[in-house]
Amino acid sequence: MHNAGYTGEGVLVAIFDAGFLNVDNIPAFDHLFDGNKIAATKDLVLAGSTTVFRADTHGTGTLSLMAAYDPENLIAGAYGANYILCITEDVDSEYRIEEYNWVRAAEFADSLGVDVINSSLGYNFFDDAEMNYSTEDLDGETAVITKGANMAAEKGILVISSAGNEGNISWKTITAPADAKGIIAVGAINSSFEKAGFSSIGPSADDRIKPELVAYGSGVTLWRQVGSTSTASGTSFSAPQVAALAVGLREANPDWTSKELRDQLILSGSQYSEPDNELGYGIPDFTRAMFGELFPVMDPEKATATRIYPNPLVADQLLIEFGSSTDCTMKLYSSDGKVISEHDLERMGKNFPYNVSMKLLNPGIYLVELQDDSTASKVKLWKK
Known part of the structure; x- marks a missing residue:
């Protein structure tokens, strides 16, 4: 705060x-x-x-x-x-x-x-x-x-x-x-x-x-x-x-x-x-x-909750709770399935969220794909 x-x-x-x-x-x-x-x-x-x-x-x-x-x-x-x-x-x-x-x-x-x-x-x-x-x-x-x-x-x-x-x-x-x-x-x-x-x-x-x-x-x-x-x-x-x-x-x-x-x-x-x-x-x-929280999903294979917030995204920073590693890759897809960007993410520890800048992202609905060494997940993102 x-x-x-x-x-x-x-x-x-x-x-x-x-x-x-x-x-x-x-x-x-x-x-x-x-x-x-x-x-x-x-x-x-x-x-x-x-x-x-x-x-x-x-x-x-x-x-x-x-x-x-x-x-x-x-x-x-x-x-x-x-x-x-x-x-x-x-x-x-x-x-x-x-x-x-x-x-x-x-x-x-x-x-x-x-x-x-x-x-x-x-x-x-x-x-x-x-x-x-x-x-x-x-x-x-x-x-x-x-x-x-x-x-x-x-x-x-x-x-x-x-x-x-x-x-x-x-x-x-x-x-x-x-x-x-x-x-x-x-x-x-x-x-x-x-x-x-x-x-x-x-x-x-x-x-x-x-x-x-x-x-x-x-x-x-x-x-x-x-x-x-x-x-x-x-x-x-x-x-x-x-x-x-x-x-x-x-x-x-x-x-x-x-x-x-x-x-x-x-x-x-x-x-x-x-x-x-x-x-x-x-x-x-x-x-x-x-900011609220929308679109929480559960990975059925790993039973790992993935949460992204704020969602809808109204500011520049996106926070991601995902997996148990301290690094992961992220791909951002447009609503028509095109890859918009790719990111290699790191965080201080598994209890901290990943922090991603979305400053240049246009308003719309997107798909966030996340992958670490043991878990994969996809989550919808709404950018206002």
């Missing part, structure tokens, strides 16, 4: 959390102050408070995973965006008033024209047990905060919510507002690309896939205190990574509706065709979300 030039410039993001202690003293956030990128702040917990840079470092960590710019330690995905910072969570107690704080913060952010909300919060149990939710209440319609998230989505705001960290306890499932409709709930994976044990699972009470997407959430490097980075685990820290991706896509596609943005993120998931209630639709991918 950064290689394509997108860092969130011109996009307005709101982060609702428990506090942003130290943000005003950590150099990784200096660019936010120097560039006037903190558009607004609001403390909805402490009456009379004029600062959000207090109370807790949880929000500091989530903000760092979207906005930190420290080339030696952490460059976050959306460091170029503008931010609204709101304290809605009271770390000293747990009551439903915090859900109403969230709704008020959403109204405040909406009044400023917010594009994306990141919410690394979750509610199920309260200090007053009569306020508790049951798993049956996670139906996308019951919890106060869930209703607020639904309203935000209906108003054209993309809401990204942490799925919850209940995977290792008897509750196991998501917490509100991750059950909301029209949002993206984000689970956590570990370094083996497997579900982190703590990550809450789905489905919602009305049997929708939850979480929708996942990102790395186990031992995540972030900024919380002055002087050095630290690591932390939780869906609180996987959600802002997906939110940062959404912000970059919003910058690149300002005409997309929030629903289109959500749909493209989900369609880009690594297991979109076979979703489950642990990883949802999988790990999102910027290039696939940005």
Whole structure:
């Protein structure tokens, strides 16, 4: 995303959390102050408070995973965006008033024209047990905060919510507002690309896939205190990574509706065709979300998936996933079967795509033929 030039410039993001202690003293956030990128702040917990840079470092960590710019330690995905910072969570107690704080913060952010909300919060149990939710209440319609998230989505705001960290306890499932409709709930994976044990699972009470997407959430490097980075685990820290991706896509596609943005993120998931209630639709991918993907084919002899993207091709660079070698040959045929060009391709490793310049290619339908030392495949390409 950064290689394509997108860092969130011109996009307005709101982060609702428990506090942003130290943000005003950590150099990784200096660019936010120097560039006037903190558009607004609001403390909805402490009456009379004029600062959000207090109370807790949880929000500091989530903000760092979207906005930190420290080339030696952490460059976050959306460091170029503008931010609204709101304290809605009271770390000293747990009551439903915090859900109403969230709704008020959403109204405040909406009044400023917010594009994306990141919410690394979750509610199920309260200090007053009569306020508790049951798993049956996670139906996308019951919890106060869930209703607020639904309203935000209906108003054209993309809401990204942490799925919850209940995977290792008897509750196991998501917490509100991750059950909301029209949002993206984000689970956590570990370094083996497997579900982190703590990550809450789905489905919602009305049997929708939850979480929708996942990102790395186990031992995540972030900024919380002055002087050095630290690591932390939780869906609180996987959600802002997906939110940062959404912000970059919003910058690149300002005409997309929030629903289109959500749909493209989900369609880009690594297991979109076979979703489950642990990883949802999988790990999102910027290039696939940005350009889409058509004409995937399977080589019947080698059972090797070949994918080319963006397809339709609207830019100059074509990316190719093919075979298990680090080099291959490519022939490009016109629709009438004539060879237009031949290329010897190389890549850094088998997990990297081949990159081919198509700058001089005229609009039309083409056939791409690929061959390495063990595999052959043909794929249609549409150049717009």
